[in-house]
Amino acid sequence: MTVTVYVPCDTTALALGADDVASLIEREAESRQLDLKLVRNGSRGLFWLEPLIEVDTPEGRVAYGPVDPSDVAELADAGLFEGERAHALAHGLTGEIPYLKNQQRLTFSRIGLTDPLSIDDYRAHRGFAGLEEALTMATQAIVDEVKNSGLRGRGGAAFPTGIKWQTVHDEPEGQKYIVCNADEGDSGTFADRLVMECDPYMLIEGMTIAGLAVGATQGYIYLRSEYPIAHRMFNEALKRAYNAGYLGNDILGSGRHFDLEVRLGAGAYICGEETSLLDSLEGKRGMVRAKPPLPAIKGLFGRPTVVNNVLSLAAVPFIIDQGAQAYANYGMGKSRGTLALQLAGNVKQGGLVELAFGTTLRELMEGFGGGTLSGRPLKAVQVGGPLGAYLPESQWDSPIDYEGFAAFGGVVGHGGVVMFDDTVDMGEQARFAMEFCSVESCGKCTPCRIGAVRGVEVIDRIRAGENADANLELLSDLCETMVDGSLCAMGGMTPFPVQSVMQHFPNDLTRQQA
Amino acid sequence: MLEHNNHIDESLSMAPSGTLQPQEWTPELIQQEIDALKDKPGAILPILHAIQDRFGYIPEAAVPIIAEALRHTRAEVHGIISFYHHFRTHPAGSHVVHVCRAEACQAVGSRQLEAHIKNKLSVDYHQTSRDNEFTLEPVYCLGNCACGPSIRVDDTIHGRVTADKFDRLVDRLTTSTLEVK
Ligand SMILES: Cc1cc2nc3c(=O)[nH]c(=O)nc-3n(C[C@H](O)[C@H](O)[C@H](O)COP(=O)(O)O)c2cc1C
Numbered sequence A: 001m002t003v004t005v006y007v008p009c010d011t012t013a014l015a016l017g018a019d020d021v022a023s024l025i026e027r028e029a030e031s032r033q034l035d036l037k038l039v040r041n042g043s044r045g046l047f048w049l050e051p052l053i054e055v056d057t058p059e060g061r062v063a064y065g066p067v068d069p070s071d072v073a074e075l076a077d078a079g080l081f082e083g084e085r086a087h088a089l090a091h092g093l094t095g096e097i098p099y100l101k102n103q104q105r106l107t108f109s110r111i112g113l114t115d116p117l118s119i120d121d122y123r124a125h126r127g128f129a130g131l132e133e134a135l136t137m138a139t140q141a142i143v144d145e146v147k148n149s150g151l152r153g154r155g156g157a158a159f160p161t162g163i164k165w166q167t168v169h170d171e172p173e174g175q176k177y178i179v180c181n182a183d184e185g186d187s188g189t190f191a192d193r194l195v196m197e198c199d200p201y202m203l204i205e206g207m208t209i210a211g212l213a214v215g216a217t218q219g220y221i222y223l224r225s226e227y228p229i230a231h232r233m234f235n236e237a238l239k240r241a242y243n244a245g246y247l248g249n250d251i252l253g254s255g256r257h258f259d260l261e262v263r264l265g266a267g268a269y270i271c272g273e274e275t276s277l278l279d280s281l282e283g284k285r286g287m288v289r290a291k292p293p294l295p296a297i298k299g300l301f302g303r304p305t306v307v308n309n310v311l312s313l314a315a316v317p318f319i320i321d322q323g324a325q326a327y328a329n330y331g332m333g334k335s336r337g338t339l340a341l342q343l344a345g346n347v348k349q350g351g352l353v354e355l356a357f358g359t360t361l362r363e364l365m366e367g368f369g370g371g372t373l374s375g376r377p378l379k380a381v382q383v384g385g386p387l388g389a390y391l392p393e394s395q396w397d398s399p400i401d402y403e404g405f406a407a408f409g410g411v412v413g414h415g416g417v418v419m420f421d422d423t424v425d426m427g428e429q430a431r432f433a434m435e436f437c438s439v440e441s442c443g444k445c446t447p448c449r450i451g452a453v454r455g456v457e458v459i460d461r462i463r464a465g466e467n468a469d470a471n472l473e474l475l476s477d478l479c480e481t482m483v484d485g486s487l488c489a490m491g492g493m494t495p496f497p498v499q500s501v502m503q504h505f506p507n508d509l510t511r512q513q514a
Numbered sequence B: 001m002l003e004h005n006n007h008i009d010e011s012l013s014m015a016p017s018g019t020l021q022p023q024e025w026t027p028e029l030i031q032q033e034i035d036a037l038k039d040k041p042g043a044i045l046p047i048l049h050a051i052q053d054r055f056g057y058i059p060e061a062a063v064p065i066i067a068e069a070l071r072h073t074r075a076e077v078h079g080i081i082s083f084y085h086h087f088r089t090h091p092a093g094s095h096v097v098h099v100c101r102a103e104a105c106q107a108v109g110s111r112q113l114e115a116h117i118k119n120k121l122s123v124d125y126h127q128t129s130r131d132n133e134f135t136l137e138p139v140y141c142l143g144n145c146a147c148g149p150s151i152r153v154d155d156t157i158h159g160r161v162t163a164d165k166f167d168r169l170v171d172r173l174t175t176s177t178l179e180v181k
């Protein structure tokens, strides 16, 4: 009898020793003369349990984790290959682990279940059903579905995806492009990476549907160079999708055409901003362009271009397959569907949590996250990446929704939730926000380029106790100038974390440094 | 019998870090990389990546060759190379260590780890250790934010890195490089 064992192969599982675990499992099976089928699946996104290995049993997949290489021999003795559940690292059926069971996974329904590169696995879980449907639909009907789903861009700005597609759709025929923003520059975010490493065909499918909808025959994925594993995995998936007829000149014999290529970025945060990304793709320095013209009208190489985040595009196959309403049924207010929340930083149970909009940060950080890793009290949480405000406890009970967060100066952004315990020095975090902007500014406008450098200096003076009051006032003015005078959100939002520290953690800023 | 579904081809296999030794560049080899890619729209980034991947850095001498092939000025090419943090114009050490400086890693002690690493290797960011073994670079997020502090050594990412774990890693890398030589 064959025993099937799953050992994930995403960046985080590998970073915690999954390859060693896999080879030790092979060795244990061999010494027991077992017929082993080792599947390198994607991660379920339960990173606190990685490497999370699973064994097929008649009742379903049984989970063990986190499995250190040094645990393998003992686990094998304790009946790993039989799916015994007595060992301390055993968690019973994977699907019953509350962290997973309590999620609402629409986009991430397949991750961790399948071998990411297997097209058969993908198809067995409704993969390409959306594309097959789209091939039978009129272009306007596809755009309408996306509009009716209420999907808004998941990359940060939350612009309605269907409306963006409509603009490109309505431009006269000719060369148009689909550009996938896979720069994922925000600290605390890894959901784009998970899609590309653990369910790559979903992104290929989403982009192909986008191409069909707006009449684009070429797509580019702009991927950050910080993700070497995603790069290798995704390129392999592309090759296989071409071989299987899902891409190219004659998609599934329909006579329709769509080509896809990955382009690697080169370590510049600003290249996540869509116009800067387009400049970079065109072979220039990644400088931000003034809008208008919108990329939807004059985008890549001057042609109409859809620029969407990985998660926006990855939501599309579900929407087309299950219908706009099935997606829109989730969420609250004008925030429809689900959000890929990413629990990171000082968190006991970090990982990916897909939930409908409307949950609260506290439910997320305590219910899913289990509090801090250090076990110390939680002090602040930064949501929405390095340009997002630091939220104090008084703001943890607000439901997560774009408008609701904006109302109190919060940012949902790309859904990254970074937790800090009470040892954090918020003055240091404010300084870092300015420093980051000074390193990553594209340099086009003065408030951002010079302002960030001055911001670091002023904060240093405040922290050194030099004219604290006058310098705090100067810092406020500087923040306002950056907010009002910057061309893009890099300079325009860098003040958010700084202002939040001034407002909610003022003592940390003015407390004199030893 | 072992059965793998792990059908990632050779180029995809997760090679242990540090096994890719850069090649010596010549103008002909640089031209080769350029010719293979120059007809792509927006070819310069792919070309710069190809050159750095093969030779370990982008030699000054590549600038006029690229400029000529893409009908850019040398200043433009230089401006592009210097804009992106990833590209370097001098050879790196045998291993490149990227330390994540971003917030999620800060929340679990990356600042202390950063100080330890600088001290251990006796270098600051953008520098190479005197024995030429390690080049240290900052990076802002490796997408391993739930299990930080994170570092990248060549193409391998490591999570929950402690000072001890880093020291062991360095020892392992230096002994294995010595054996190769
Ligand atoms: C400084 C800056 C960095 C950004 N980084 C990213 C990023 O890494 N990934 C992303 O998808 N969007 C990023 N964005 C947002 C994009 O400009 C753009 O709104 C998005 O790609 C549009 O796709 P969506 O509508 O699907 O979200 C960034 C914006 C700014 C101002």
Ligand code: SF4
Pocket: A270, A288, A440, A441, A442, A443, A444, A445, A446, A448, A449, A486, A487, A488, A489, A490, A491, A492
């Ligand atoms: S705000 Fe900063 S990053 Fe944005 S365009 Fe201006 S200089 Fe460039």
Ligand code: FES
Pocket: A187, A188, A189, B100, B101, B102, B103, B104, B105, B106, B140, B141, B142, B143, B144, B145, B148, B150
């Ligand atoms: S913040 Fe360090 S890996 Fe993301």
